[in-house]
Amino acid sequence: MVESKTAAGVYFVGAGPGDPELLTLKGQRLIQAADVILYADSLVPMGILQFAPPSATCIPTAAMTLEEIIPLMVAAVQAGKKVVRLQSGDPSLYSAIHEQIARLVEAGITVEVVPGISAYQLAAARLNAELTLPELVQTIILTRASGRTRVPPTEELASLAAHKASLCLYLSANCVHRAQRDLLQHYPPETPVAVGYRLGWPDEQLWLVPLAEMAAFSQQQRLTRTTLYLISPALAVQHQSSGSLRSCLYSPEHHHLFRPH
Ligand SMILES: C[S@@+](CC[C@H](N)C(=O)[O-])C[C@H]1O[C@@H](n2cnc3c(N)ncnc32)[C@H](O)[C@@H]1O
Structure with missing residues (x-):
């Protein structure tokens, strides 16, 4: 697992919109090390699971309720398993992670969220x-x-x-x-x-x-x-060469810390 700080019990990983290559390196490393992966099969592509070790248990959750999903995660963490919860896109948007995290924290389980491309x-x-x-x-x-x-x-x-x-x-x-x-x-x-x-x-x-x-x-x-x-x-107006639509950042008239007078 990625050891940026104390290892979390459950990693919520943003899987991106579809293309497995849009997964972050951190997300990929976590999947490669996971024992149990829960994924919303309605939106998370199977291609992402190619990074999972053959021994990992992969559980589709689209047809499950929260009451079914949480005990699975809790039991896996308590059995010492490395658990990844895959979410589509970025987990901060319309992902229902709030209710999952609240229940895991209530059960004394720590979590870490890894962002994804929305x-x-x-x-x-x-x-x-x-x-x-x-x-x-x-x-x-x-x-x-x-x-x-x-x-x-x-x-x-x-x-x-x-x-x-x-x-x-x-x-x-x-x-x-x-x-x-x-x-x-x-x-x-x-x-x-x-x-x-x-x-x-x-x-x-x-x-x-x-x-x-x-x-x-x-x-x-x-x-x-x-x-x-x-x-x-x-x-x-994308890609019009009009001079009026330009930022200060690269303007010769504009000076800043990295391009002083
Ligand atoms: C439950 S939300 C999940 C959003 C996700 N967390 C994100 O950051 O993209 C599902 C909605 O996100 C949008 N969406 C997610 N993945 C998409 C994709 N690959 N292509 C187009 N829209 C997508 C659609 O509006 C879809 O109804």
């Missing part, structure tokens, strides 16, 4: 896109439309849209019509939307559509799950 980062990378362009957009919002999981009223999509930031919409393919209506309250209809389906998987698809067509397009492609929407004014 779906929005792969979408931006596929487009060679910077989502924070000087004077155009400097904020990224990561959110979801309200569905079975209620979004707090202070975070309603229409109010977030008012910022006209780069907005990454998770878990929303099933209510994309409502999402589009809310976003159009503030973003212009021609605002580009990157629609990413199963990014990093062999059947990955990535399209660019205007916001006004986001819902109809999703319906036409029958997108209901594993879809990320990236709505951003920055996608309209």
Whole structure:
């Protein structure tokens, strides 16, 4: 195991969006040393398990409840096993690690979280896109439309849209019509939307559509799950050679610690 500090009982490892090569080195080392690996088989690709030793017990958890998963982890740790819990993308986003960690800590088990690449980062990378362009957009919002999981009223999509930031919409393919209506309250209809389906998987698809067509397009492609929407004014101006859209960082007029006068 990676010994940066006292070894944890359970390592929550961000597996990235799909491509096993997007796993961190630390995540890979932990998987290579694991005795027991629990993974959400709905989103974590089997390819990640190629790093597991043949002796490791790999447990798919998509069909299990929290009440079934936690005792498995507790029993494995108490038996002295090295336990890895694989989460899709980055564990800080929509991963339900909070409830798992709370119960493990209650059981006296220590945990460590290893970050992963989130779906929005792969979408931006596929487009060679910077989502924070000087004077155009400097904020990224990561959110979801309200569905079975209620979004707090202070975070309603229409109010977030008012910022006209780069907005990454998770878990929303099933209510994309409502999402589009809310976003159009503030973003212009021609605002580009990157629609990413199963990014990093062999059947990955990535399209660019205007916001006004986001819902109809999703319906036409029958997108209901594993879809990320990236709505951003920055996608309209990527790679234009205009001098106005440049950062201070590399400007000859701008001086800083590493490039003094
Ligand atoms: C339960 S959340 C997990 C998010 C994950 N923790 C992350 O950081 O990407 C699942 C949602 O994330 C997005 N997502 C996760 N993996 C994806 C992928 N490979 N391609 C497109 N969207 C993905 C979709 O919006 C999907 O509905």
